[in-house]
Amino acid sequence: MPDSTVDLLFRFLRQNDGTLSNRAREREFAELTEDEVARIEATYAEAFSG
Secondary structure, rough: OOOOHHHHHHHHHHHOOOOOOOOHHOOOOOOHHHHHHHHHHHHHHHHHHO
């Protein structure tokens, strides 16, 4: 994943309390599977909790 896409992903996660919105899933990150999204959200929560 290019750095600019990773940056966008982190911005969406920060804006939505660690979850990727349905709109972002359908548009910018449509290529990700549900399992990949769940793993990304879990990793984000683990890294940035507390």
